[in-house]
Amino acid sequence: MELQSPDRQLRLAVDLVNTRTREPEKLIAPADLQSFLMAHGEPEPVAVGERDLVAVRAFRERLRPVFHAEPDEAAGLINALLEEYAVRPYLSNHDGTPWHVHVAKPDTSWVEWLAATTALGLATFAAGHGFEALGVCAAADCDRVFANAAERRPRRFCTPRCAGRTRVASYRARQS
Numbered sequence: 001m002e003l004q005s006p007d008r009q010l011r012l013a014v015d016l017v018n019t020r021t022r023e024p025e026k027l028i029a030p031a032d033l034q035s036f037l038m039a040h041g042e043p044e045p046v047a048v049g050e051r052d053l054v055a056v057r058a059f060r061e062r063l064r065p066v067f068h069a070e071p072d073e074a075a076g077l078i079n080a081l082l083e084e085y086a087v088r089p090y091l092s093n094h095d096g097t098p099w100h101v102h103v104a105k106p107d108t109s110w111v112e113w114l115a116a117t118t119a120l121g122l123a124t125f126a127a128g129h130g131f132e133a134l135g136v137c138a139a140a141d142c143d144r145v146f147a148n149a150a151e152r153r154p155r156r157f158c159t160p161r162c163a164g165r166t167r168v169a170s171y172r173a174r175q176s
Helices: 008-019 030-039 049-064 071-083 110-129 160-175
Strands: 090-091 098-101 134-136 145-147
Touching: 008 049, 008 110, 008 145, 030 049, 049 071, 049 110, 071 110, 110 134
Parallel strands: none
Antiparallel strands: 090 098, 134 145
């Protein structure tokens, strides 16, 4: 369980929340969680079980409101997660990995590691870009979250596909 860049921490947070949207649940079995973690840079072996899956899915629902909240509330939610899960940062080079920073206790569970890592990622991102750079897609049929590091804001949609679909629907509605 390593912690690399702030971008990775943020991507973990966004992608974790987006594993459950209006689309079918993406974390159905422990193997799905294992694939998710490996797709986000965790080296093999990634051993997860049903208990990990249930805990990560529950944590995901604690993370989701950060993207919906006003800045003061979002900061409070992130601070609560940091207080509950994060420890004083420390350097580690366990298992032959290059030196990197950890903010979760050694030998912690996957949910505790994800909670500490994603909370730090969101805190770092919000401090650098502001809470208005975190959002929920404005498309009527989408509830995916996003983080927008671009200088030109505001961003209203999670992808150009959602933006285009919304524009087309709006155009068609005006034409009828």
